[in-house]
Amino acid sequence: MAHVLVTGAAGGIGGAIAEEFAARGDLLTLADRDAGPLTRTAARLGGGAVAHAADLTDPGAPAALVEAAWAANGPVDVLVNAAGVYPSLDMAEVDAPAWDRLFAVNLRAPVLATAAFARLAIADGRPGAVVNISSGSALRARPGGGPYASSKAALEMATRAAALELGGHGIRVNAVSPGFVQVSSDCNPVSAEYAAAIGANPLGRPGSPRDIARAVCWIAGPDASWITGEVLRVDGGSSTGALHLPRIWQPGDTRATPLAAAPAAPTEGPTA
Numbered sequence: 001m002a003h004v005l006v007t008g009a010a011g012g013i014g015g016a017i018a019e020e021f022a023a024r025g026d027l028l029t030l031a032d033r034d035a036g037p038l039t040r041t042a043a044r045l046g047g048g049a050v051a052h053a054a055d056l057t058d059p060g061a062p063a064a065l066v067e068a069a070w071a072a073n074g075p076v077d078v079l080v081n082a083a084g085v086y087p088s089l090d091m092a093e094v095d096a097p098a099w100d101r102l103f104a105v106n107l108r109a110p111v112l113a114t115a116a117f118a119r120l121a122i123a124d125g126r127p128g129a130v131v132n133i134s135s136g137s138a139l140r141a142r143p144g145g146g147p148y149a150s151s152k153a154a155l156e157m158a159t160r161a162a163a164l165e166l167g168g169h170g171i172r173v174n175a176v177s178p179g180f181v182q183v184s185s186d187c188n189p190v191s192a193e194y195a196a197a198i199g200a201n202p203l204g205r206p207g208s209p210r211d212i213a214r215a216v217c218w219i220a221g222p223d224a225s226w227i228t229g230e231v232l233r234v235d236g237g238s239s240t241g242a243l244h245l246p247r248i249w250q251p252g253d254t255r256a257t258p259l260a261a262a263p264a265a266p267t268e269g270p271t272a
């Protein structure tokens with residue numbers, strides 16, 4: 001049984017990650033900003049999941065969280081940094097407080113939590129795994145998403161840098177990069193129009209938080225023991241290219257586009 005610390009655990013993807021680890025019999029420490037929703041998530045999981053409210057915009061909070069989880073429930077084996085904010089913020093509108101708030105949650109918190117985790121694991125001579133939740137935005141800018149995309153691109157580089165330095169201590173650091181998955185979020189609301197526009201992918205079905213959670217469990221676990229510094233894109237193939245563009249055709253070419261003819265992929269596959 002592993003001890004798994006998940007930030008953003010009251011959220012859509014963080015909650016699904018916590019559920020997936022709990023279903024495998026792991027011990028969970030759950031962290032999020034507000035105690036109320038977090039306690040409800042912990043109650044849903046049952047079986048001794050511990051809730052820890054922490055506002056990760058506080059510079060001292062990430063390290064304090066890891067240390068508290070370690071002290072209360074024993075050594076942490078897996079750290080999942082899933083807390084994140086994705087406000088709509090144009091590059092012409094951004095100011096220092098908005099930029100700093102976004103980067104505090106999306107970049108500084110996972111980096112500082114990883115540092116605290118690494119210090120404790122190295123002191124104890126223990127291996128471990130960190131999984132950062134990135135985004136397809138790390139690869140592609142989109143209107144209103146520049147600061148967010150910048151934070152996730154930086155998080156992917158921080159993932160590789162930490163993997164490089166910590167591998168010798170048996171600590172693997174990877175990222176999982178979700179494509180768009182619908183969550184019900186007070187913190188990160190998106191409009192129906194946006195959800196419809198961003199949802200298309202080559203596999204032809206929407207992703208679910210559980211699709212992301214299963215990938216996180218896999219990359220944190222023993223079957224991925226020779227993988228570090230990797231960014232696993234779990235997005236129905238949406239990062240492969242520009243699906244919305246028409247097929248290139250020459251004058252007089254009357255063929256239908258292959259995408260229009262492609263059958264829809266089956267719904268979510270069997271559980272592993």
Ligand SMILES: NC(=O)c1ccc[n+]([C@@H]2O[C@H](COP(=O)([O-])OP(=O)(O)OC[C@H]3O[C@@H](n4cnc5c(N)ncnc54)[C@H](O)[C@@H]3O)[C@@H](O)[C@H]2O)c1
Pocket residue numbers: 007008009010011012013014031032033034054055056057081082083084085086105133134135136177178179180181182183184185186187188
């Ligand atoms: N939903 C998607 O389509 C999608 C796609 C790519 C990446 N992501 C990433 O997945 C992660 C989870 O997002 P989600 O879609 O489940 O959203 P969500 O809003 O449901 O979850 C985010 C969680 O982070 C917590 N959080 C925010 N600020 C915090 C702070 N200061 N301190 C502590 N906790 C804080 C929120 O309270 C919330 O519970 C984020 O890192 C997000 O960037 C989401």
